Amino acid sequence: MSCKICNRxxxxxxxxxxxxxxxxxxxxxxxxxxxxxxxxKTGDWRSMKPVxxxxxxxxxxxxYPVCPDTSILVNExxxxxxxxxxxxxxxxxxxxxxxFKAIDFVEEVK
Amino acid sequence: MAYNLKEVAKKPERFTGGHRMCAGCGAPVxxxxxxxxxxxxxxxxxxxxxxxxxxxxxLYPYTSWKDSFIHNAFENAGATIAGAExxxxxxxxxxxxxxxxxxxxxxGDGGTYDIGIQSLSGAMERGHDMVYVCYDNGAYMNTGIxxxxxxxxxxxxxxxxxxxxxxxxxxxxxxxxxxMANHHLPYVAQTAAIGNMKxxxxxxxxxxxxxxxxxxxxxxxxxxxxRYNTPDLMEINKLAVETCFWPLYEVIDGKYIINYKPxxxxxxxxxxxxxxxxxxxxxxGNEYMIEEIQAEVDKRWETLLKLAGEA
Amino acid sequence: MAIRExxxxxEAIAFAMKQINPDVVAAFPITPSTEVPQYFxxxxxxxxxxxxxxxxxxxxxxMSACIGAEAAGGRAMTATSANGLALMWETLYxxxxxxxxxVLACVNRTxxxxxxxxxxxxxxxxARDSGWIQLYSENNQxxxxxxxxxxxxxxxxxxxxxxxxxxxxxxxxxxxxxxxxVEDDKVKAFVGEYKPDYYLLNRDNPIAVGPLxxxxxxxxxxxxxxxxxxxxxxxxxxxxxxxxxxxGRKYGLFEEYKTDxxxxxxxVLNSTAGTAKYVVDHLRAQGxxxxxxxxxxxxxxxxDEIAQALSRFKAIAVMDKxxxxxAAGGPLFTDVTxxxxxxxxxxxxxxxxxxxxxGRDVKADDIELVFNELLNIANTGKVNSVYNYLGVRE
Numbered sequence: 160m161s162c163k164i165c166n167r168x169x170x171x172x173x174x175x176x177x178x179x180x181x182x183x184x185x186x187x188x189x190x191x192x193x194x195x196x197x198x199x200k201t202g203d204w205r206s207m208k209p210v211x212x213x214x215x216x217x218x219x220x221x222x223y224p225v226c227p228d229t230s231i232l233v234n235e236x237x238x239x240x241x242x243x244x245x246x247x248x249x250x251x252x253x254x255x256x257x258x259f260k261a262i263d264f265v266e267e268v269k
Numbered sequence: 270m271a272y273n274l275k276e277v278a279k280k281p282e283r284f285t286g287g288h289r290m291c292a293g294c295g296a297p298v299x300x301x302x303x304x305x306x307x308x309x310x311x312x313x314x315x316x317x318x319x320x321x322x323x324x325x326x327x328l329y330p331y332t333s334w335k336d337s338f339i340h341n342a343f344e345n346a347g348a349t350i351a352g353a354e355x356x357x358x359x360x361x362x363x364x365x366x367x368x369x370x371x372x373x374x375x376x377g378d379g380g381t382y383d384i385g386i387q388s389l390s391g392a393m394e395r396g397h398d399m400v401y402v403c404y405d406n407g408a409y410m411n412t413g414i415x416x417x418x419x420x421x422x423x424x425x426x427x428x429x430x431x432x433x434x435x436x437x438x439x440x441x442x443x444x445x446x447x448x449m450a451n452h453h454l455p456y457v458a459q460t461a462a463i464g465n466m467k468x469x470x471x472x473x474x475x476x477x478x479x480x481x482x483x484x485x486x487x488x489x490x491x492x493x494x495x496r497y498n499t500p501d502l503m504e505i506n507k508l509a510v511e512t513c514f515w516p517l518y519e520v521i522d523g524k525y526i527i528n529y530k531p532x533x534x535x536x537x538x539x540x541x542x543x544x545x546x547x548x549x550x551x552x553x554g555n556e557y558m559i560e561e562i563q564a565e566v567d568k569r570w571e572t573l574l575k576l577a578g579e580a
Numbered sequence: 581m582a583i584r585e586x587x588x589x590x591e592a593i594a595f596a597m598k599q600i601n602p603d604v605v606a607a608f609p610i611t612p613s614t615e616v617p618q619y620f621x622x623x624x625x626x627x628x629x630x631x632x633x634x635x636x637x638x639x640x641x642x643m644s645a646c647i648g649a650e651a652a653g654g655r656a657m658t659a660t661s662a663n664g665l666a667l668m669w670e671t672l673y674x675x676x677x678x679x680x681x682x683v684l685a686c687v688n689r690t691x692x693x694x695x696x697x698x699x700x701x702x703x704x705x706x707a708r709d710s711g712w713i714q715l716y717s718e719n720n721q722x723x724x725x726x727x728x729x730x731x732x733x734x735x736x737x738x739x740x741x742x743x744x745x746x747x748x749x750x751x752x753x754x755x756x757x758x759x760x761x762v763e764d765d766k767v768k769a770f771v772g773e774y775k776p777d778y779y780l781l782n783r784d785n786p787i788a789v790g791p792l793x794x795x796x797x798x799x800x801x802x803x804x805x806x807x808x809x810x811x812x813x814x815x816x817x818x819x820x821x822x823x824x825x826x827x828g829r830k831y832g833l834f835e836e837y838k839t840d841x842x843x844x845x846x847x848v849l850n851s852t853a854g855t856a857k858y859v860v861d862h863l864r865a866q867g868x869x870x871x872x873x874x875x876x877x878x879x880x881x882x883x884d885e886i887a888q889a890l891s892r893f894k895a896i897a898v899m900d901k902x903x904x905x906x907a908a909g910g911p912l913f914t915d916v917t918x919x920x921x922x923x924x925x926x927x928x929x930x931x932x933x934x935x936x937x938x939g940r941d942v943k944a945d946d947i948e949l950v951f952n953e954l955l956n957i958a959n960t961g962k963v964n965s966v967y968n969y970l971g972v973r974e
Contacts, residue, residue: 205292
């Protein structure tokens with residue numbers, strides 16, 4: 160699994176087993192897998208959920224930088240894509256910020 | 270090159286999701302934008318003081334940082350990154366390294382205004398080519414919202430609670446941006462994440478690419494500690510700026526530049542009202558607190574205007 | 581072909597640092613180690629080293645900067661004493677846990693309070709659980725030699741731990757004695773280059789150092805760190821052997837002085853061993869069978885070898901230039917007696933003398949008292965008192 164838009168090193172993300180032995184664990188707590196937090200899903204923190212109303216979206220891009228969880232990504236053409244629901248914590252900042260009401264904020268239904 | 274939100278949007282993300290910061294935290298928003306100011310071909314060595322940002326973004330075995338990252342202790346982000354920068358200078362001279370590496374240290378107000386001020390001051394004074402970014406959320410949030418010297422007067426924190434006898438923090442906020450300006454650094458700025466992030470991005474870019482030490486003080490609202498409605502992050506940032514509670518300004522080689530003068534300066538109570546930590550200020554009999562805060566905000570704003578030659 | 585010189589202990593340390601030519605030196609002055617960064621600054625100012633000298637604003641920042649520099653991929657060194665070492669206390673643990681082979685020259689001085697700039701071992705002893713390798717040096721020659729070996733020990737892939745080289749403040753740091761120096765090119769060849777596998781400045785493989793490490797993984801990291809310290813003993817011996825081939829000067833885990841047929845022995849660190857050797861010779865001339873053991877490697881503590889070496893004696897006095905204030909005995913005494921017990925060596929009677937605190941001079945007469953007491957114990961089998969203070973006005 161790699162970063163959706165930019166994978167500078169083109170590497171497969173790795174992490175460390177919860178059951179790893181002391182002989183196998185990475186030395187000194189150093190992690191040589193930069194950016195591997197992507198493997199950790201925080202989407203289940205949500206109780207509310209943003210929904211992208213594409214037809215209303217003017218691609219003004221005011222939403223993507225306000226996301227604390229890098230869950231609104233922008234593609235090579237400079238257009239936002241759908242939410243990364245693996246990481247979105249449902250804070251609602253993007254919905255508030257959208258000037259075109261193109262982001263709905265609804266209850267998360269599991 | 271003028272700031273263009275859409276152009277900047279195409280730059281690589283250097284900070285991933287999957288960290289454990291609270292939903293709606295102001296700090297990672299700031300970090301993302303600051304890191305975006307790096308040139309894509311440049312490598313960064315990023316340091317963070319112990320605090321919300323650090324513990325949430327590097328919790329073994331996961332790191333949100335795509336660049337190199339080091340956490341050392343609480344009070345030494347300045348010294349640690351200074352050391353890394355010194356090694357870079359040494360190794361570059363020996364021809365052992367290629368390309369440009371930039372050095373950025375992040376610290377909360379706890380690790381910057383208080384316990385970390387010494388190592389910050391030392392690092393800045395010694396002239397290391399680095400940026401220190403303080404994400405100021407106005408209290409020791411990570412340990413449970415205790416007061417810091419950055420906490421606004423009368424704010425309710427767990428070590429300055431709004432009690433029956435003492436109504437919150439009794440001291441005025443320390444002005445760290447001014448302290449750092451008086452280190453006579455090439456670049457010092459106070460900024461916040463507002464609007465399309467132009468102010469924050471441009472200042473981050475200047476800070477990173479000005480040779481020598483640079484300091485950025487960035488307002489970082491904390492929905493948990495400030496007790497405002499979580500989705501309102503950008504609104505809170507805006508109010509802080511429009512009330513002149515958090516002026517946006519730069520000090521470039523000693524010259525003060527105010528980047529934004531609100532046409533209609535809002536009364537500071539507009540900024541205080543949405544926050545639960547100032548709830549007691551709105552009780553009958555406590556009007557004097559808001560008046561005091563307004564007077565202090567006005568006084569500091571006037572001083573800043575004078576420094577910028579605009580008074 | 582050695583270079584014969586006359587240098588103080590501090591000058592010798594600084595000279596070794598010059599020859600090592602580290603990438604970064606971050607240091608803050610404190611008596612009696614101050615001369616080390618001072619001498620080194622002159623080297624920097626004169627362009628005879630390539631080092632970036634970081635004149636930090638405190639010792640805490642000194643070690644913090646060393647951690648940043650070493651993690652970045654450079655060799656970092658520093659020097660300090662007493663409260664300076666104490667001020668770095670949390671960062672010492674961090675350096676060891678992050679497995680960064682930083683080298684520190686500790687010019688031993690007593691911890692405050694009260695304030696006192698003279699020698700005892702309370703500073704380095706206070707750091708004995710920090711995870712640092714600790715080497716003790718009797719004189720300028722040993723300090724110089726230990727420092728030259730420090731990087732080879734610390735940077736070894738089976739070790740990767742920081743190393744502290746200790747010597748007595750003022751007594752050897754400021755005393756000019758003869759010394760044999762190794763030529764620059766030989767030092768360079770011996771110490772070699774620092775080639776870390778993971779470092780912050782590696783743009784092809786960025787890393788994250790210093791995590792929040794919860795109970796899921798922290799214990800395994802500590803176990804791994806413990807193993808590194810265990811490996812250090814073997815590596816120290818290997819490096820010392822290589823050093824002996826280079827210089828002819830042999831170093832082990834400890835020095836045994838006239839112990840072969842000794843009935844009693846004293847265990848003592850650093851410069852006092854010099855005085856004690858003189859006393860041993862003096863008593864030997866009188867036909868008394870006395871000897872001395874001078875530990876060089878205190879961390880890791882060579883339990884097997886110390887127990888083995890001490891097992892032959894009838895009575896042993898461990899001399900501590902630091903007190904643990906555990907109401908039982910000093911740190912070296914605690915380590916020695918626990919080694920003996922753990923190894924099932926129950927023969928010798930072991931007593932403790934706390935001496936020289938705050939730089940109180942310890943004279944040959946005092947040490948002679950110790951030996952006489954030991955011989956008394958050897959003859960009668962009776963111990964009067966285990967935990968003693970030597971040289972204090974009663």
